[in-house]
Amino acid sequence: MRHTRLLPRPLQLAVLAVLLLLVLGPVSYMLFASVSSDLAVASGAYLPTSVDLGAYRRIWSTVDLGTGLLNSVLVAGVVATASAFVSVGSAYVLVRFAFRGRVAILRALLALQSVPGTLLLLPVFVLFASASTAIGVQVIGTRWALALTYLTFALPFSTWVMVTYLRGLPPELDEAARIDGASSWRILTRIIVPLSWPGLIVSGIFAFLLGWNDVLFASVMTDPDTRTAAVALQVFGATQEGGAIPVYGQMMAAALVCAAPVVVLYLVFQRYLVGGLTAGGVK
Amino acid sequence: MSRARRVAERQRPLWMLAPGGLLLVLVVGFPLVVAGQISLLDLDQYTFRQWLDAPFVGLDNYVEAVRDSSLPHAVWVSTTYAVVVTLITLPVGVAAALAAHDRFTGRGLVRSVLLIPYVLPAFVVGTVWRIILQPDGVADNALGRAGLDAGLWLNGPRSFWALVIVQAWTAWPLLYLLALAGLQTVDPEVHEAAALDGAGWWVKLRRLIFPYLRGPIALGLVITFLHSVNNFTLPFVLFGVPSPRDVEVLPVLTYVESFQNFRFGLSAAMAVFSLGVVAVPLLAYLRAVRLT
Numbered sequence: 001m002r003h004t005r006l007l008p009r010p011l012q013l014a015v016l017a018v019l020l021l022l023v024l025g026p027v028s029y030m031l032f033a034s035v036s037s038d039l040a041v042a043s044g045a046y047l048p049t050s051v052d053l054g055a056y057r058r059i060w061s062t063v064d065l066g067t068g069l070l071n072s073v074l075v076a077g078v079v080a081t082a083s084a085f086v087s088v089g090s091a092y093v094l095v096r097f098a099f100r101g102r103v104a105i106l107r108a109l110l111a112l113q114s115v116p117g118t119l120l121l122l123p124v125f126v127l128f129a130s131a132s133t134a135i136g137v138q139v140i141g142t143r144w145a146l147a148l149t150y151l152t153f154a155l156p157f158s159t160w161v162m163v164t165y166l167r168g169l170p171p172e173l174d175e176a177a178r179i180d181g182a183s184s185w186r187i188l189t190r191i192i193v194p195l196s197w198p199g200l201i202v203s204g205i206f207a208f209l210l211g212w213n214d215v216l217f218a219s220v221m222t223d224p225d226t227r228t229a230a231v232a233l234q235v236f237g238a239t240q241e242g243g244a245i246p247v248y249g250q251m252m253a254a255a256l257v258c259a260a261p262v263v264v265l266y267l268v269f270q271r272y273l274v275g276g277l278t279a280g281g282v283k
Numbered sequence: 284m285s286r287a288r289r290v291a292e293r294q295r296p297l298w299m300l301a302p303g304g305l306l307l308v309l310v311v312g313f314p315l316v317v318a319g320q321i322s323l324l325d326l327d328q329y330t331f332r333q334w335l336d337a338p339f340v341g342l343d344n345y346v347e348a349v350r351d352s353s354l355p356h357a358v359w360v361s362t363t364y365a366v367v368v369t370l371i372t373l374p375v376g377v378a379a380a381l382a383a384h385d386r387f388t389g390r391g392l393v394r395s396v397l398l399i400p401y402v403l404p405a406f407v408v409g410t411v412w413r414i415i416l417q418p419d420g421v422a423d424n425a426l427g428r429a430g431l432d433a434g435l436w437l438n439g440p441r442s443f444w445a446l447v448i449v450q451a452w453t454a455w456p457l458l459y460l461l462a463l464a465g466l467q468t469v470d471p472e473v474h475e476a477a478a479l480d481g482a483g484w485w486v487k488l489r490r491l492i493f494p495y496l497r498g499p500i501a502l503g504l505v506i507t508f509l510h511s512v513n514n515f516t517l518p519f520v521l522f523g524v525p526s527p528r529d530v531e532v533l534p535v536l537t538y539v540e541s542f543q544n545f546r547f548g549l550s551a552a553m554a555v556f557s558l559g560v561v562a563v564p565l566l567a568y569l570r571a572v573r574l575t
Contacts, residue, residue, distance in 0.1 A: 044424030
């Protein structure tokens with residue numbers, strides 16, 4: 001591929017310059033506005049006139065971001081671990097063995113990722129509300145109920161990511177073990193799982209991000225104590241309306257704090273994650 | 284049939300599907316059936332705690348959704364916005380992939396930066412753009428300096444375009460990623476042949492390179508459409524509820540109908556309709572993806 005270019009150099013540079021401007025403009029503004037005075041943001045200034053890091057101190061009490069982040073980590077962490085480990089067994093069978101209904105299951109796994117979230121949230125909410133009435137225990141508003149609802153999207157997605165990963169593993173390894181008389185369970189735990197840890201990490205991270213990024217389910221299924229960071233920020237933003245000058249600096253600072261772990265995760269695991277992004281097609 | 288194959292046939296560990304399968308039936312299959320049933324009930328804030336006792340009303344919710352609700356309007360807003368976003372992301376994503384493909388200093392860093400809009404959580408994107416687009420905010424300020432008319436973005440007819448712009452801003456890197464993956468599959472000989480041929484860059488792109496991108500781009504377009512139609516978080520955070528009528532998209536309408544107006548039956552009927560909106564692109568998607 002030496003000396004072959006797709007675009008003439010000046011055009012290539014121009015395209016990259018425009019794209020970087022479009023991406024970095026809003027992203028840098030996030031940073032600038034978080035250290036600006038609220039008055040400066042309200043008047044539309046791009047650069048801060050003075051740097052004030054106070055917003056990063058105040059968000060822990062005003063947004064209650066600490067509780068939110070803790071809830072997000074707990075719920076998303078449980079979902080990630082559960083769906084990564086449950087999915088590896090199903091994915092192994094789906095990739096290595098032919099059986100009736102296999103293609104239908106693969107189709108369903110993909111289709112489920114495009115089902116509108118409201119179509120699942122509604123019955124889950126009604127079922128949980130009815131369950132509370134029936135057994136007399138509060139279900140809605142608990143962290144484990146929220147984690148259970150996230151499995152509706154995380155599980156099909158993790159399974160699909162594991163399916164695409166296991167396809168890339170040479171079948172000779174587990175076939176050899178099988179001829180040697182190893183049981184399926186042994187093959188799964190001793191050969192497939194150790195070999196597929198990058199796939200497990202990817203499907204775990206995606207499941208984690210599904211929980212971390214969600215507002216739809218969490219806005220209905222949490223109360224102030226169990227609120228995730230996403231809902232804490234959304235509620236904080238909504239209550240800023242109609243008052244004096246909203247506290248823009250704190251909103252931007254809180255948004256940055258919520259975004260940072262996600263961006264860092266992507267940058268660290270970029271090599272593995274990009275494949276998953278295009279394979280499953282769900283954020 | 285080889286011996287290994289026969290052994291494998293005999294020992295298919297189908298039971299390994301059970302944990303995932305049972306969990307899926309429990310958390311997805313069962314709720315989907317219940318959603319269908321709720322859409323046939325007059326379920327509201329008085330009855331939802333004992334949903335089995337709610338009165339059965341047949342298809343009344345569907346009739347009401349079509350005739351006396353904002354559903355047709357929401358279907359129109361959702362599909363037009365998603366189509367416009369998809370059309371915008373196509374040239375941007377392809378141009379980005381072409382520009383990021385050829386080698387240059389700092390390519391790795393630039394490729395990472397280009398992914399940022401896509402990996403930012405939607406609630407963060409919504410919060411940030413809500414501040415950028417506020418009246419007299421930084422966007423209006425920049426437009427004013429360029430001599431363009433500044434105005435309201437989060438309300439009124441322009442809110443539709445605000446939604447389109449922000450969703451396109453966060454969605455295009457998917458097309459970029461898929462097109463970039465497609466460019467990796469181009470045969471090196473194709474490049475050499477074109478170099479010898481002396482054809483101009485545009486002719487070369489159109490005749491030799493674009494055919495390789497057709498598959499990944501088609502996939503990217505369908506996924507972008509589906510993401511945009513199903514995106515609840517961005518319009519919800521960007522505009523809040525009640526949302527301006529010009530951006531009253533399907534997920535937000537369904538959400539408001541159930542969790543603010545407590546008309547669960549009507550809302551379930553709406554959710555079933557939104558399944559209809561994604562059905563056609565979804566089938567196209569399932570055909571385009573390699574399943575086995």
